[in-house]
Amino acid sequence: MLTSYILDWLSLGFRWLHVLAAIAWIGSSFKYVWVDNNLRKPPKWKEDKGIKGDVWVIHGGGIYEFQKYNVAPERMPDVLHWVKWESYTTWLTGFMLVSVIYYGQAATYMLAAEGLITSPMISVLAGLGFLLGTLGIYECLIRTPLVRKGPVFAVTMGSVLLGLSYLAFELFAPRAAALHVGAAIGTLMTGNVFFGIVPSQKAFVKAIEEGREPDVNRAAFAKLRSTHNNYFTLPVIMLMISNHYPIIYSHAHGWLLIVAIGAISAYARHFFNLRNQGVLKPHILAIAAVAMVAVAYAIRPIPVALTQADTEVETQTHSLPPVTDLEGLSLIQTHCSNCHSTTPTQPGFVAPPAGIVFESADQIKALAPKVRSVAVDSQYMPLGNFTNMTTEERLRLGRWLDGLSQ
Structure with missing residues (x-):
């Protein structure tokens, strides 16, 4: 009884911290993507200072000015804020939450009634392998020429996630499977920050401090990783909350369902990214809404077919x-x-x-x-x-x- 009580408090604590960190990370991510997409051509005197674009915002009783440099200001600021710990904290607390609930109680939460895995310990090792394997596949794909072709890369990555989702539902209990697909995407998102964005930023700052020209291609690659994270965000949020809705993960085709909903939500996100650039395509939201209704209709409750x-x-x-x-x-x-x-x-x-x-x-x-x-x-x-x-x-x-x- 005492052990269960402690586990409940650990679950509550890690879940609370995970949500708080995720809010901070998603908020900052969306904010800077919004700033990038809303940058407008600055006046001549700003261009002469190397400013690429600016955007003005009124919020909380004050007026703010955001401006982005082509490379860097003539003099680097004394305090330069880094956006990374929000991502790391989100992943660490999420992993601890999965460990406490799923890995710590694998016999109850990880094993499917007729799954391929029957050992709680093997299920935990398979879960860890699933997270690392997804990260490895993504890191390999993003280093191929496919990454330069956005739509092709999106379809390829979507196909990979579809296959991984099917594998997860074969290995684990449905609820654990859906959660692991979300955790795997969250892992590659934090991998984008840890393996790509932060190292690129460190090299960028070091080059400026040493008086060298920064590697703009590496910086652009980091920006691409950030954009990928932006599109992954809504699917991950859906998967985070999916364990409260058996209609999703307990469906006979739950592996297909979660990927379909994820793809629809990522497509809907595309509307807002375009709108922030001044491109208005309302049909994207209309298509996404119709697709979501179609999914809801397709999975309407139907009694299990009897043998x-x-x-x-x-x-x-x-x-x-x-x-x-x-x-x-x-x-x-x-x-x-x-x-x-x-x-x-x-x-x-x-x-x-x-x-x-x-x-x-x-x-x-x-x-x-x-x-x-x-x-x-x-x-x-x-x-x-x-x-x-x-x-x-x-x-x-x-x-x-x-x-x-x-």
């Missing part, structure tokens, strides 16, 4: 007497209440998930359609089917829940 054996079980089940409240409550007690009770007995839980408690018929009736959706139709719950709930039990539970909903 011939399951169909026979269903026929036999319907020939049995109606499900009594006593039997229904017993099924809930056996397969749900070990987590969803005021005092959970399942290791790793000190409070009911999402605050949902099933200890009376009234409590169950209030959520009957949702319980049916996850326990009977999608069969996502119990998590990993660790209670070994049978098809007959699911069908009996469904009949009872249908009666409660009437």
Whole structure:
């Protein structure tokens, strides 16, 4: 009990810090992309000072001027702020969060009911390998000539992520799989900062301090990495919050679904990047909205297709007497209440998930359609089917829940 209590506090602490750091990183990233895209040709006297462009902003009762140099000012400032720790902190806290929840409780959260991996330790090693492997693939791709062809590189990277998503859903439990795809993208984003952007900036500043001409190609490459991060941001945010929505990760084609939603959100981001450059293409948002509605329609709840054996079980089940409240409550007690009770007995839980408690018929009736959706139709719950709930039990539970909903 004490261990679970400590894990809950660690989870809360790392999640809080992770969100705070992510807000800071995303905010600064979006801000400087916005500044770059809104730079306008400066007056002649600024151009003579080597200023490439400027943008003026009013905010919080004051007027601000942002200006970007072609290379650098005649005299470097005494204090030069670096934007890097926001990224590092986001990744470190995210990794600690994954370690506490998923790797520390791998038997509960990492293993799929019929997955390729059956050992908790192997699942942890596979998770780490997945993160490093994604980073390695991206770092190889970004060093190829493909990177100079934006649309081609985007399609290539999208295809790679699609394959990696499929692999993740084969290796891990669906919820862990979706999270690892997001964590992998977050890892390559921080890799962009650590391996590309910051080293380039250090070399840039050093060249100026030594009176040498900075390598503009290397600086441009760092800028490209930053742009990639800008497009990765919305998909990563979606994947960060996806573990609260089984409709996404528990779908039979969840691996395809998360990539599709990610691609749509990245495409929507393109609208804002263009708009900030003075190019207005509202059809991008319209297409993104239609695509998202189409995805939502495509994954609408449909009962899981039954095998011939399951169909026979269903026929036999319907020939049995109606499900009594006593039997229904017993099924809930056996397969749900070990987590969803005021005092959970399942290791790793000190409070009911999402605050949902099933200890009376009234409590169950209030959520009957949702319980049916996850326990009977999608069969996502119990998590990993660790209670070994049978098809007959699911069908009996469904009949009872249908009666409660009437």
